[in-house]
Amino acid sequence: MDLQTLGKAISTLRQQNGVSQLKMAEHLGISRATINALENGRSGDVGIRKVMAILDYLGKELAIRDKSPFPTLEELRDGQ
Numbered sequence: 001m002d003l004q005t006l007g008k009a010i011s012t013l014r015q016q017n018g019v020s021q022l023k024m025a026e027h028l029g030i031s032r033a034t035i036n037a038l039e040n041g042r043s044g045d046v047g048i049r050k051v052m053a054i055l056d057y058l059g060k061e062l063a064i065r066d067k068s069p070f071p072t073l074e075e076l077r078d079g080q
Helices: 003-016 021-028 032-039 048-057 073-078
Strands: none
Touching (some): 003 032
16 A cells, blocks of 8 residues: 555545544644645655554554455556
8 A cells, every 4th residue: 555545545534534634633643734745645754653643543553464466456446
């Protein structure tokens, strides 16, 4: 998953939970601009701890798994 895909997923989750960027930023102690940049795939310097805090706030977690030799649904959809 690249930064842009992660950002879109975070944006979707945030909106599904009815949370504004400002509310999430205030709760997590992260600037709204940082969250906006992450959601738009523009911030390559967001630390992993901030990403994990955002995902935790949204009820998700970051997981590492073995790479499958089979393409993911996203890869098939994108023609990769």
